[in-house]
Amino acid sequence: MATKLVAARTAVAAGIECILTHGAKPNKELMTVFRVASDNIQFAVSKMTWRRRWMLGLETRGVIKLDKGAADAIRKKKSLFAAGIIQVTGSFHRDDCVSLVDGETGEEIARALVNLRDFEVKKIMGHRSSEYAELLGCVVAPEVAYRENIILTTGALAVFESEPEDSDQPSV
Numbered sequence: 001m002a003t004k005l006v007a008a009r010t011a012v013a014a015g016i017e018c019i020l021t022h023g024a025k026p027n028k029e030l031m032t033v034f035r036v037a038s039d040n041i042q043f044a045v046s047k048m049t050w051r052r053r054w055m056l057g058l059e060t061r062g063v064i065k066l067d068k069g070a071a072d073a074i075r076k077k078k079s080l081f082a083a084g085i086i087q088v089t090g091s092f093h094r095d096d097c098v099s100l101v102d103g104e105t106g107e108e109i110a111r112a113l114v115n116l117r118d119f120e121v122k123k124i125m126g127h128r129s130s131e132y133a134e135l136l137g138c139v140v141a142p143e144v145a146y147r148e149n150i151i152l153t154t155g156a157l158a159v160f161e162s163e164p165e166d167s168d169q170p171s172v
Contacts, residue, residue: 052151055111058097062090062118064144066109071102074110074150079143082132085125092118100150109154112145 008018066074070084086103094117100110114121121144123135129142 055097055113055149055151056153058111060090060099060111061092061096062088062098063101064088064098064112064114064121065101065103067103071100071104071109074100075152075154077147077150077152079147080112080145080150081129081142082121082124082127082144083129085121085144088118088122088125090118098145100145102154107154110150110152112151113149114145115141116144 004020008020011018064080064085065087066080067084067086070080073084074080080100090098092098092114094115095113097111098114099108100112101107102109116124120136120140124132124144127135132142133139
């Protein structure tokens with residue numbers, strides 16, 4: 001059943017309406033008019049924007065492990081700052097997709113398009129944004145990832161949450 005739920009979640013994130021039903025008890029009404037019976041589960045199509053749907057499909061190039069404060073901030077849809085980063089693995093460049101992992105549970109909580117390369121994030125992790133220029137030798141954005149470039153992946157409904165519309169493309 002867990003695999004079916006993952007498949008349904010993936011389908012809905014791609015904009016495909018999905019219904020799980022008991023295979024031994026086919027429901028003729030369900031097959032003809034897509035009405036939900038008491039022993040069926042229906043998943044509504046996500047209102048996620050095309051851009052966030054695209055982000056979910058990207059291959060992750062690295063993993064950034066977060067402390068409790070940073071993980072909580074990400075869950076509240078805040079930007080990612082280096083002060084809350086406790087570990088960086090993988091090789092990634094600016095604008096690559098990385099996995100954001102809760103350091104306490106090891107669970108992926110989000111994916112993000114990052115503003116810095118892996119070695120830059122390693123140099124500034126655990127530091128305040130006011131220290132970045134001294135550590136890196138140049139001025140960079142204070143955020144490792146902007147909140148607009150972070151998408152939550154934790155929890156059954158994270159992928160389905162309503163997102164603000166991107167102005168240049170309609171949501172699907």
